[in-house]
Amino acid sequence: MTDVLGIYNYWIYVVLMMIGLYGVIAKPNLIKQAIALGLFQTGIFLYYISMAVIDGGTAPIWTTIEDGAQKFQGPYDNPLPHVLILTAIVVSVSVLAVALALIINIKRSYGTIEADEIERMDHEDRLIEYRAGQAPDAADDAEARHHA
Amino acid sequence: MLDVQAHLPVLIVTIPLICGVLTIATGKGWKPWAWATAVTGTVFYLTILLMQQVLASATGVVSYELGNWPRQWGIEYRVDALNAFILLIVAGVGFVTTIYAKKSVEKEIPADRHNFFYAVWVLALCGLLGITVTGDAFNVYVLLEISSLTVYALIAMGKDMHRGALTASLRYLILGSVGASFILLGIGYLMMITGTLNMQDMHERLMSVPGILESRTVLVAFAFLLVGLSMKMALFPLHMWLPRAYTYAPSAVSALLAATATKVGVYMAFRFLFTIFGVGFSFIAMPTTLVLATCASAGIIVTGVTAIRQTNLKRMLAYSSVGQLGYIVLGFSLANVNGVAGSVAHILNHALMKGGMFMALGAIVYSQGRCDIRSVRGLGRKMPLTMAAFTVGGLGLIGFPLTAGFISKWYLVQGCLERPHMWPLAGVVLLGSLLAVVYTWRVVEAAYFQEPDDDRPIAEAPLLMLIPMWLMIGASIFFGINATFTGKIAVTAARSLLGVGP
Amino acid sequence: MTAVVLIDTLLLLLVTVTAVAIIEVRNLYASAMLTSVYSLLMALVWVNMHSMDVAFTEAAVGGGISTILLIGTLVHTAREEKPLKRRVHGKALALTALCGAALIYGTFDMPRFGDPKAPIHHFRVPEMMAQTVGFANSTAGKQAPPAGFDPLEYRSFNGAVPSVPVDPADTAWRETSVLAQHGIMLPKVNGHALHPAEPGHHLHPPDDFNGHVPNSVTSLLAAYRGYDTMFETTVIFTAGVSLILLLRRPRREGYLQRSAPLADQAILRVVSKMAIPFILLFGLYVITHGELGPGGGFQGGVVVACAFILFALIFGRPALYRVLPPPVCDLLTGLGVLMYSGTGLACLLLGGNFLDYAMLDPISPGDGEALGMTLVEYGVGITVSMVMLTIFNQLAEERSK
């Protein structure tokens, strides 16, 4: 078994991810869900960056020190995950922007941003749709019952 | 000056990218549509060329190194029979759907944003094509996000017809992002343990370093990739986003999505399960067959029953799509040549049939403003061509002989019978067909054997809708009668995926 | 325990606490502000892990743009979350616990945190790193090797990995020595030809520029994985177009009205007038300087967008629209992506592969690569800044309906 000290960093990313996932599932507020989705993704970023770290390493940038001469400064951290995560951060902010635009639209047409209330309204919409789609006599019956 | 043949794989993706961006500047009226049609048409032509190139090449693989960096360090495009086939489907369906979109979009989307709509439309195709052509694991994720973001926006454009489109889109956004994040995580686990991102390179590493496949990291990567991919391709218990999204999206978008989006998800599953992990790990060491076949069978039956109860025909077809996806997954979960070939063939056949059927529904929405079982009553006489297309498509879903659906189900049943103890799955396939008979019959009965509610004259759909619709349905009949092309490609692809000699 | 680990632990603890607070606090404004705090803490974590570019991006995006977007949305949706009936959602807790357990199970076979022997540190990437500024094989390139650079020392991670052969082309050592020491990864030594090439460009010699710049993150981002970055730009563009599709109202409805509430504030006006030129300059500096230090098109673009947003906040959107009318903004949004893909296409037309920058300058491929990388960085910068501005405008227009 690998020593626990060596992999604790990966556990924290799991914790962050799971906090995010919990928020996505458990919170009915849509904005909360969008924020939680962001947390969830940041957890994955942390994982990627953790894997780039190397003992005694420095940032993967060749620095210019003293009279413009470049100096080699020992092992550099792996730049590949950094590049991937730069891309992933951009993707996550794009997703956030689109989610927020949708949420604003939802607020416009539903008047609320709580998932359970929206779910109820959607359900009513679907009942109306279902009735309208049935044979006309059945729909009339349903309407008659509704009025009775 | 430009050797098109040499750069086909990259042109297929970059032409829709560049032209998609340019769509914004095309102005108003019919121009964005004409531009989008021209672009998708060009791309379709290029995919045909690529298909020929792949079939003609000695190795069966066309590789393209972007920026001239060696594939282990840069990004590689790698096209074999399977990709070329899926590319052909996506580009072809994309082209036909774009032609179809004009009338439907005019009706359903405000005129002042048609240029933006078609820009997003073309970019969605760009993302889907990109996923299919790439040989780099992380590139898959980026392109997946492009296709997802565009699809969220496209679905939400149904908001002017029904507000449900917004919640459908947001729900898909959240589930889709979680799914994509799982995929990203799986890729990360694989990268950490193999040190590379190129799919071929990853596979070589996984195969050449003993013990690596038994490590818990690879196990977890596999599990999370499988869950993420299942979310993206709407495999049964994780399909919850799909019915609403297809129901409330604009008609043209439903047709495009039904025919391409989940198919590309299945393609990704092929690549990850077969190409990266390899058949030995995915299907022999892991109980994948059991898990996937169970989910798929349950999906076929449950969604079939649910589809029967729907009055909204778009929703009915959406549930049926989940069921049909079950067949595709069932096929490749068998991991034998017939099963995988059936699965590959069904990708094409289902794309054609379901695309055509959604187009028929779009035509009904175009003339009536809605498409429930009540609004099709007596429509068999008023819109004969549209309803005939729907009926033929329905026969395909059932798997009626001489339709394309029959071919793929034939392969599937064979595949089921070849695997020991898997014969009950053949029963599931047949039961699914029975359910399809029921839900198709309801519509056929309403259309041909019931009287309409009133005597309003209803015109047949415009020609610009009928032609694409019948192109799709006609193709599905053609591939049902002449199965050589599909069969050949499907078997070649299956053999190369399974690593069996040709 | 090194300092990195200690600071890391403390920071991550703080981050976790903030994350819990973000989820649990009921006031959505507080939640949005905590998200900003969270991002800044994350940026510190990235710096501590030596990932300067990611830290820069996280600070600009998470701390800046995301917060602006969130608050812009909160203004016209809701201030508070509805009180929940149950404090803890049992099903969600069970599901996340299961998921987390699975992920933690997967970590047990991972290489230790910071382990120089991890596959990712000695497979594929070192060749790329050792090539940096063209002195991989100690041959004279366009740029001289830095003083004190010892390729052998570099390849052996300062002696952490023994028995590295002198010849860099001999890569068998990775398969035999290092992997064998690492418990789970015993190599199959049967002459698997896994390393057919050095990571250099196919067409010109390895001692040339080869897409390498001092900031190796940029070299990977714009050269080796330039294609990913092109799509990253497209993702941003797509987000911008989606926002327009979803939120833009017909002209004259929510357009050019209501003067800015802050224009009469002397201090704000003066300070922002002083600051905006410098912010713009800094943005351009970050874009251009991305090859030498942390930064690049994305970060710089966000900084430029922030300048415009600040202008709009203080002087009002009508003033901003006079400077940068929305149609121009829309076109510029696309221009960035076109600049990127156009560079790629130009390489294609000049006879190379897509995004083969070396083709841009037939006499000195290295200069061509430098030119290509600069062009694409500017492409990213233009798209990112304009999309961020478009998103802000759409959210702000929403408010004045």
Add this chain to the structure above:
Amino acid sequence: MQAHEIVTTILLALGCLVSMTGAYGLLRMPDFYTRLHTAGKTDSLGQFLIFLGLVLVTPDLLTQLKLIAVAMILMIAAPTATHAITKAAHLHHLRPWTKGDPGGEP
């Protein structure tokens, strides 16, 4: 330890201390305005001291200049931000706490 390092240590410690008092004030003060008052002022001074300390130990001139520039920008930006926040609160009619008021928040 050289002289400039000692000076740096003292400056850094002082900067941290000042910032800490700001954090304490944030918790201790009764209302919005007073809290911002402590936080804004101490932050400006604290960060300035820390930057000054860092300038003394930085070897090359360019980085020193950069640090000084950052310090200058923060010196202008932080008080302006504080001003903007309080102004916004004032415009939205948030009343300051006065001696007779109960508890902390007005």
